[in-house]
Amino acid sequence: MSVHRGPHAAEAVFRPVRPRNAFEETVERLLQAIRLGVVAPGERLPAERDLAARLAVSRVTLRDAIRAVADAGYVESRRGRYGGTFVADDLPASPRPRRRAPLPGADIEDVLTLRRVLETGAAQAAAARSLSPSDRQHLRVRLTDVAGVAAGEEAEYRRLDSRLHLAIAEVTASPSLTSAVADVRTKVNELLDAIPLLAVNIGHSNDQHHTVVEAILSGDAQTARVAMAEHLEGTEALLRGFL
Missing domain, CATH: 1.10.10.10 (Winged helix-like DNA-binding domain superfamily/Winged helix DNA-binding domain)
Structure with a gap:
Protein backbone atom coordinates (compact mmCIF):
# COMPACT_ATOMS: atom_id res chain seq x y z
CA MET A 1 0.00 0.00 0.00
CA ALA A 88 21.14 -3.61 -6.29
CA ASP A 89 19.53 -6.36 -4.23
CA ASP A 90 22.89 -7.05 -2.56
CA LEU A 91 24.62 -3.81 -1.69
CA PRO A 92 28.39 -3.56 -1.25
CA ALA A 93 29.52 -3.75 2.35
CA SER A 94 30.23 -0.38 3.92
CA PRO A 95 33.96 0.30 3.96
CA ARG A 96 35.41 -0.39 7.38
CA PRO A 97 39.11 0.54 7.39
CA ARG A 98 41.33 -1.84 9.32
CA ARG A 99 43.52 1.02 10.37
CA ARG A 100 42.67 4.67 10.59
CA ALA A 101 44.09 7.68 12.29
CA PRO A 102 42.07 8.81 15.31
CA LEU A 103 39.45 11.36 14.34
CA PRO A 104 39.82 14.75 16.00
CA GLY A 105 37.57 14.85 19.04
CA ALA A 106 36.27 18.27 18.04
CA ASP A 107 35.05 16.90 14.68
CA ILE A 108 33.21 14.03 16.32
CA GLU A 109 31.60 16.32 18.88
CA ASP A 110 30.54 18.73 16.16
CA VAL A 111 28.63 15.99 14.31
CA LEU A 112 27.13 14.55 17.48
CA THR A 113 25.99 17.94 18.78
CA LEU A 114 24.31 18.79 15.50
CA ARG A 115 22.61 15.40 15.40
CA ARG A 116 21.40 15.75 19.00
CA VAL A 117 19.84 19.15 18.34
CA LEU A 118 18.20 18.10 15.08
CA GLU A 119 16.88 14.68 16.05
CA THR A 120 15.60 15.50 19.54
CA GLY A 121 13.89 18.52 18.02
CA ALA A 122 12.43 16.37 15.25
CA ALA A 123 11.00 13.87 17.74
CA GLN A 124 9.44 16.67 19.76
CA ALA A 125 8.02 18.40 16.68
CA ALA A 126 6.61 15.14 15.31
CA ALA A 127 4.84 14.41 18.61
CA ALA A 128 3.42 17.93 18.71
CA ARG A 129 1.72 17.54 15.32
CA SER A 130 -1.66 16.05 14.61
CA LEU A 131 -0.41 13.12 12.55
CA SER A 132 -2.41 11.74 9.66
CA PRO A 133 -3.21 8.02 9.46
CA SER A 134 -0.59 7.62 6.73
CA ASP A 135 2.03 9.38 8.91
CA ARG A 136 1.24 6.96 11.71
CA GLN A 137 1.43 3.99 9.41
CA HIS A 138 4.74 5.22 8.02
CA LEU A 139 6.29 5.33 11.51
CA ARG A 140 4.91 1.93 12.49
CA VAL A 141 6.15 0.29 9.28
CA ARG A 142 9.64 1.74 9.70
CA LEU A 143 9.73 0.66 13.35
CA THR A 144 8.68 -2.88 12.42
CA ASP A 145 11.25 -3.03 9.61
CA VAL A 146 14.23 -2.19 11.79
CA ALA A 147 13.07 -4.41 14.65
CA GLY A 148 12.76 -7.36 12.27
CA VAL A 149 16.35 -7.45 11.07
CA ALA A 150 17.86 -10.89 11.65
CA ALA A 151 21.14 -11.53 13.42
CA GLY A 152 24.13 -11.10 11.16
CA GLU A 153 22.51 -8.52 8.90
CA GLU A 154 24.43 -5.56 10.25
CA ALA A 155 24.47 -3.58 7.02
CA GLU A 156 20.71 -3.99 6.66
CA TYR A 157 20.18 -2.86 10.24
CA ARG A 158 22.17 0.34 9.70
CA ARG A 159 20.12 1.20 6.62
CA LEU A 160 16.74 0.53 8.25
CA ASP A 161 17.77 2.31 11.44
CA SER A 162 18.64 5.36 9.34
CA ARG A 163 15.31 5.09 7.55
CA LEU A 164 13.37 5.14 10.83
CA HIS A 165 15.20 8.24 12.05
CA LEU A 166 14.55 9.92 8.72
CA ALA A 167 10.86 8.97 8.92
CA ILE A 168 10.55 10.80 12.23
CA ALA A 169 11.85 13.93 10.54
CA GLU A 170 9.50 13.41 7.58
CA VAL A 171 6.35 13.43 9.70
CA THR A 172 7.26 16.84 11.14
CA ALA A 173 6.15 18.20 7.73
CA SER A 174 9.33 20.29 7.53
CA PRO A 175 11.29 19.67 4.31
CA SER A 176 14.24 21.70 5.61
CA LEU A 177 14.45 19.65 8.80
CA THR A 178 14.19 16.41 6.83
CA SER A 179 17.07 17.50 4.58
CA ALA A 180 19.19 18.47 7.58
CA VAL A 181 18.55 15.15 9.34
CA ALA A 182 19.44 13.24 6.17
CA ASP A 183 22.73 15.10 5.87
CA VAL A 184 23.75 14.67 9.49
CA ARG A 185 22.73 11.01 9.48
CA THR A 186 25.08 10.44 6.55
CA LYS A 187 27.93 11.92 8.60
CA VAL A 188 27.01 9.84 11.65
CA ASN A 189 26.95 6.67 9.56
CA GLU A 190 30.47 7.39 8.35
CA LEU A 191 31.55 7.38 11.99
CA LEU A 192 29.50 4.27 12.81
CA ASP A 193 31.09 2.38 9.92
CA ALA A 194 34.40 2.59 11.79
CA ILE A 195 33.17 0.77 14.93
CA PRO A 196 31.64 -2.68 15.55
CA LEU A 197 27.88 -3.14 15.48
CA LEU A 198 27.13 -4.86 18.78
CA ALA A 199 24.21 -7.27 19.18
CA VAL A 200 23.43 -6.06 22.72
CA ASN A 201 23.33 -2.48 21.52
CA ILE A 202 20.95 -3.42 18.69
CA GLY A 203 18.47 -4.92 21.16
CA HIS A 204 18.72 -1.89 23.42
CA SER A 205 18.32 0.49 20.48
CA ASN A 206 15.20 -1.31 19.30
CA ASP A 207 13.62 -0.91 22.73
CA GLN A 208 14.43 2.80 22.63
CA HIS A 209 13.05 3.11 19.10
CA HIS A 210 9.77 1.70 20.35
CA THR A 211 9.64 4.20 23.21
CA VAL A 212 10.34 7.14 20.89
CA VAL A 213 7.76 6.14 18.30
CA GLU A 214 5.07 5.40 20.87
CA ALA A 215 5.63 8.81 22.47
CA ILE A 216 5.28 10.47 19.07
CA LEU A 217 2.13 8.53 18.24
CA SER A 218 0.58 9.40 21.59
CA GLY A 219 1.38 13.09 21.15
CA ASP A 220 3.70 13.26 24.17
CA ALA A 221 6.27 15.77 22.88
CA GLN A 222 8.37 15.97 26.05
CA THR A 223 8.68 12.21 26.42
CA ALA A 224 9.53 11.88 22.74
CA ARG A 225 12.33 14.44 23.09
CA VAL A 226 13.75 12.85 26.26
CA ALA A 227 13.52 9.32 24.84
CA MET A 228 15.30 10.37 21.66
CA ALA A 229 18.01 12.11 23.69
CA GLU A 230 18.58 8.94 25.71
CA HIS A 231 18.74 6.90 22.53
CA LEU A 232 21.32 9.18 20.94
CA GLU A 233 23.42 9.22 24.11
CA GLY A 234 23.99 5.47 23.75
CA THR A 235 25.37 5.88 20.23
CA GLU A 236 27.48 8.82 21.34
CA ALA A 237 29.02 6.77 24.15
CA LEU A 238 30.04 3.98 21.74
CA LEU A 239 31.53 6.42 19.26
CA ARG A 240 33.52 8.23 21.91
CA GLY A 241 34.71 4.92 23.32
CA PHE A 242 35.85 3.39 20.03
CA LEU A 243 37.06 6.53 18.27
Whole structure:
Protein backbone atom coordinates (compact mmCIF):
# COMPACT_ATOMS: atom_id res chain seq x y z
CA MET A 1 0.00 0.00 0.00
CA SER A 2 1.25 3.47 -0.81
CA VAL A 3 2.08 5.61 2.18
CA HIS A 4 1.83 9.39 2.14
CA ARG A 5 4.87 10.80 3.94
CA GLY A 6 4.40 14.54 4.08
CA PRO A 7 7.74 16.04 3.01
CA HIS A 8 8.92 12.91 1.20
CA ALA A 9 12.43 11.75 2.03
CA ALA A 10 13.26 11.63 -1.67
CA GLU A 11 12.56 15.35 -1.92
CA ALA A 12 14.98 15.95 0.94
CA VAL A 13 17.78 13.92 -0.63
CA PHE A 14 17.21 14.58 -4.34
CA ARG A 15 17.45 18.36 -4.10
CA PRO A 16 19.48 20.65 -6.38
CA VAL A 17 23.23 20.25 -6.29
CA ARG A 18 25.80 23.00 -6.60
CA PRO A 19 26.94 23.49 -10.21
CA ARG A 20 30.68 23.67 -9.50
CA ASN A 21 30.80 20.03 -8.38
CA ALA A 22 27.69 18.74 -10.08
CA PHE A 23 29.01 15.26 -10.89
CA GLU A 24 30.54 14.63 -7.46
CA GLU A 25 27.50 15.89 -5.56
CA THR A 26 25.16 13.89 -7.76
CA VAL A 27 27.10 10.74 -6.90
CA GLU A 28 26.91 11.74 -3.24
CA ARG A 29 23.12 12.23 -3.39
CA LEU A 30 22.57 8.89 -5.12
CA LEU A 31 24.63 7.05 -2.53
CA GLN A 32 22.96 8.96 0.30
CA ALA A 33 19.52 7.91 -0.96
CA ILE A 34 20.62 4.28 -1.07
CA ARG A 35 22.48 4.16 2.24
CA LEU A 36 19.70 5.92 4.13
CA GLY A 37 17.10 3.58 2.67
CA VAL A 38 15.21 6.28 0.79
CA VAL A 39 15.39 3.95 -2.21
CA ALA A 40 15.58 0.38 -0.95
CA PRO A 41 17.34 -2.60 -2.56
CA GLY A 42 15.37 -3.77 -5.57
CA GLU A 43 13.53 -0.46 -5.95
CA ARG A 44 13.83 1.76 -9.01
CA LEU A 45 15.33 5.22 -8.94
CA PRO A 46 13.15 8.05 -10.23
CA ALA A 47 13.00 8.35 -14.01
CA GLU A 48 16.09 9.96 -15.50
CA ARG A 49 14.29 13.08 -16.73
CA ASP A 50 12.62 13.61 -13.35
CA LEU A 51 15.78 12.94 -11.36
CA ALA A 52 17.88 15.29 -13.46
CA ALA A 53 15.29 18.02 -12.92
CA ARG A 54 15.21 17.46 -9.17
CA LEU A 55 18.98 17.59 -8.89
CA ALA A 56 19.22 20.49 -11.36
CA VAL A 57 21.86 18.72 -13.44
CA SER A 58 22.08 17.78 -17.10
CA ARG A 59 21.09 14.28 -18.12
CA VAL A 60 24.68 13.73 -19.27
CA THR A 61 25.95 14.51 -15.75
CA LEU A 62 23.28 12.29 -14.23
CA ARG A 63 24.16 9.40 -16.53
CA ASP A 64 27.85 9.76 -15.67
CA ALA A 65 27.00 9.70 -11.96
CA ILE A 66 24.71 6.68 -12.31
CA ARG A 67 27.43 4.87 -14.24
CA ALA A 68 29.92 5.55 -11.46
CA VAL A 69 27.50 4.30 -8.81
CA ALA A 70 26.74 1.23 -10.95
CA ASP A 71 30.45 0.47 -11.34
CA ALA A 72 30.70 0.52 -7.55
CA GLY A 73 27.94 -2.08 -7.31
CA TYR A 74 25.10 0.01 -5.89
CA VAL A 75 22.72 0.12 -8.86
CA GLU A 76 22.03 -1.77 -12.06
CA SER A 77 20.27 -0.89 -15.29
CA ARG A 78 17.46 -3.02 -16.65
CA ARG A 79 16.03 -2.85 -20.15
CA GLY A 80 12.53 -3.38 -21.40
CA ARG A 81 9.10 -2.02 -20.69
CA TYR A 82 9.66 -2.04 -16.94
CA GLY A 83 13.31 -1.12 -17.14
CA GLY A 84 15.23 1.68 -15.50
CA THR A 85 17.92 2.03 -12.87
CA PHE A 86 17.39 -0.18 -9.83
CA VAL A 87 19.19 -0.35 -6.50
CA ALA A 88 21.14 -3.61 -6.29
CA ASP A 89 19.53 -6.36 -4.23
CA ASP A 90 22.89 -7.05 -2.56
CA LEU A 91 24.62 -3.81 -1.69
CA PRO A 92 28.39 -3.56 -1.25
CA ALA A 93 29.52 -3.75 2.35
CA SER A 94 30.23 -0.38 3.92
CA PRO A 95 33.96 0.30 3.96
CA ARG A 96 35.41 -0.39 7.38
CA PRO A 97 39.11 0.54 7.39
CA ARG A 98 41.33 -1.84 9.32
CA ARG A 99 43.52 1.02 10.37
CA ARG A 100 42.67 4.67 10.59
CA ALA A 101 44.09 7.68 12.29
CA PRO A 102 42.07 8.81 15.31
CA LEU A 103 39.45 11.36 14.34
CA PRO A 104 39.82 14.75 16.00
CA GLY A 105 37.57 14.85 19.04
CA ALA A 106 36.27 18.27 18.04
CA ASP A 107 35.05 16.90 14.68
CA ILE A 108 33.21 14.03 16.32
CA GLU A 109 31.60 16.32 18.88
CA ASP A 110 30.54 18.73 16.16
CA VAL A 111 28.63 15.99 14.31
CA LEU A 112 27.13 14.55 17.48
CA THR A 113 25.99 17.94 18.78
CA LEU A 114 24.31 18.79 15.50
CA ARG A 115 22.61 15.40 15.40
CA ARG A 116 21.40 15.75 19.00
CA VAL A 117 19.84 19.15 18.34
CA LEU A 118 18.20 18.10 15.08
CA GLU A 119 16.88 14.68 16.05
CA THR A 120 15.60 15.50 19.54
CA GLY A 121 13.89 18.52 18.02
CA ALA A 122 12.43 16.37 15.25
CA ALA A 123 11.00 13.87 17.74
CA GLN A 124 9.44 16.67 19.76
CA ALA A 125 8.02 18.40 16.68
CA ALA A 126 6.61 15.14 15.31
CA ALA A 127 4.84 14.41 18.61
CA ALA A 128 3.42 17.93 18.71
CA ARG A 129 1.72 17.54 15.32
CA SER A 130 -1.66 16.05 14.61
CA LEU A 131 -0.41 13.12 12.55
CA SER A 132 -2.41 11.74 9.66
CA PRO A 133 -3.21 8.02 9.46
CA SER A 134 -0.59 7.62 6.73
CA ASP A 135 2.03 9.38 8.91
CA ARG A 136 1.24 6.96 11.71
CA GLN A 137 1.43 3.99 9.41
CA HIS A 138 4.74 5.22 8.02
CA LEU A 139 6.29 5.33 11.51
CA ARG A 140 4.91 1.93 12.49
CA VAL A 141 6.15 0.29 9.28
CA ARG A 142 9.64 1.74 9.70
CA LEU A 143 9.73 0.66 13.35
CA THR A 144 8.68 -2.88 12.42
CA ASP A 145 11.25 -3.03 9.61
CA VAL A 146 14.23 -2.19 11.79
CA ALA A 147 13.07 -4.41 14.65
CA GLY A 148 12.76 -7.36 12.27
CA VAL A 149 16.35 -7.45 11.07
CA ALA A 150 17.86 -10.89 11.65
CA ALA A 151 21.14 -11.53 13.42
CA GLY A 152 24.13 -11.10 11.16
CA GLU A 153 22.51 -8.52 8.90
CA GLU A 154 24.43 -5.56 10.25
CA ALA A 155 24.47 -3.58 7.02
CA GLU A 156 20.71 -3.99 6.66
CA TYR A 157 20.18 -2.86 10.24
CA ARG A 158 22.17 0.34 9.70
CA ARG A 159 20.12 1.20 6.62
CA LEU A 160 16.74 0.53 8.25
CA ASP A 161 17.77 2.31 11.44
CA SER A 162 18.64 5.36 9.34
CA ARG A 163 15.31 5.09 7.55
CA LEU A 164 13.37 5.14 10.83
CA HIS A 165 15.20 8.24 12.05
CA LEU A 166 14.55 9.92 8.72
CA ALA A 167 10.86 8.97 8.92
CA ILE A 168 10.55 10.80 12.23
CA ALA A 169 11.85 13.93 10.54
CA GLU A 170 9.50 13.41 7.58
CA VAL A 171 6.35 13.43 9.70
CA THR A 172 7.26 16.84 11.14
CA ALA A 173 6.15 18.20 7.73
CA SER A 174 9.33 20.29 7.53
CA PRO A 175 11.29 19.67 4.31
CA SER A 176 14.24 21.70 5.61
CA LEU A 177 14.45 19.65 8.80
CA THR A 178 14.19 16.41 6.83
CA SER A 179 17.07 17.50 4.58
CA ALA A 180 19.19 18.47 7.58
CA VAL A 181 18.55 15.15 9.34
CA ALA A 182 19.44 13.24 6.17
CA ASP A 183 22.73 15.10 5.87
CA VAL A 184 23.75 14.67 9.49
CA ARG A 185 22.73 11.01 9.48
CA THR A 186 25.08 10.44 6.55
CA LYS A 187 27.93 11.92 8.60
CA VAL A 188 27.01 9.84 11.65
CA ASN A 189 26.95 6.67 9.56
CA GLU A 190 30.47 7.39 8.35
CA LEU A 191 31.55 7.38 11.99
CA LEU A 192 29.50 4.27 12.81
CA ASP A 193 31.09 2.38 9.92
CA ALA A 194 34.40 2.59 11.79
CA ILE A 195 33.17 0.77 14.93
CA PRO A 196 31.64 -2.68 15.55
CA LEU A 197 27.88 -3.14 15.48
CA LEU A 198 27.13 -4.86 18.78
CA ALA A 199 24.21 -7.27 19.18
CA VAL A 200 23.43 -6.06 22.72
CA ASN A 201 23.33 -2.48 21.52
CA ILE A 202 20.95 -3.42 18.69
CA GLY A 203 18.47 -4.92 21.16
CA HIS A 204 18.72 -1.89 23.42
CA SER A 205 18.32 0.49 20.48
CA ASN A 206 15.20 -1.31 19.30
CA ASP A 207 13.62 -0.91 22.73
CA GLN A 208 14.43 2.80 22.63
CA HIS A 209 13.05 3.11 19.10
CA HIS A 210 9.77 1.70 20.35
CA THR A 211 9.64 4.20 23.21
CA VAL A 212 10.34 7.14 20.89
CA VAL A 213 7.76 6.14 18.30
CA GLU A 214 5.07 5.40 20.87
CA ALA A 215 5.63 8.81 22.47
CA ILE A 216 5.28 10.47 19.07
CA LEU A 217 2.13 8.53 18.24
CA SER A 218 0.58 9.40 21.59
CA GLY A 219 1.38 13.09 21.15
CA ASP A 220 3.70 13.26 24.17
CA ALA A 221 6.27 15.77 22.88
CA GLN A 222 8.37 15.97 26.05
CA THR A 223 8.68 12.21 26.42
CA ALA A 224 9.53 11.88 22.74
CA ARG A 225 12.33 14.44 23.09
CA VAL A 226 13.75 12.85 26.26
CA ALA A 227 13.52 9.32 24.84
CA MET A 228 15.30 10.37 21.66
CA ALA A 229 18.01 12.11 23.69
CA GLU A 230 18.58 8.94 25.71
CA HIS A 231 18.74 6.90 22.53
CA LEU A 232 21.32 9.18 20.94
CA GLU A 233 23.42 9.22 24.11
CA GLY A 234 23.99 5.47 23.75
CA THR A 235 25.37 5.88 20.23
CA GLU A 236 27.48 8.82 21.34
CA ALA A 237 29.02 6.77 24.15
CA LEU A 238 30.04 3.98 21.74
CA LEU A 239 31.53 6.42 19.26
CA ARG A 240 33.52 8.23 21.91
CA GLY A 241 34.71 4.92 23.32
CA PHE A 242 35.85 3.39 20.03
CA LEU A 243 37.06 6.53 18.27
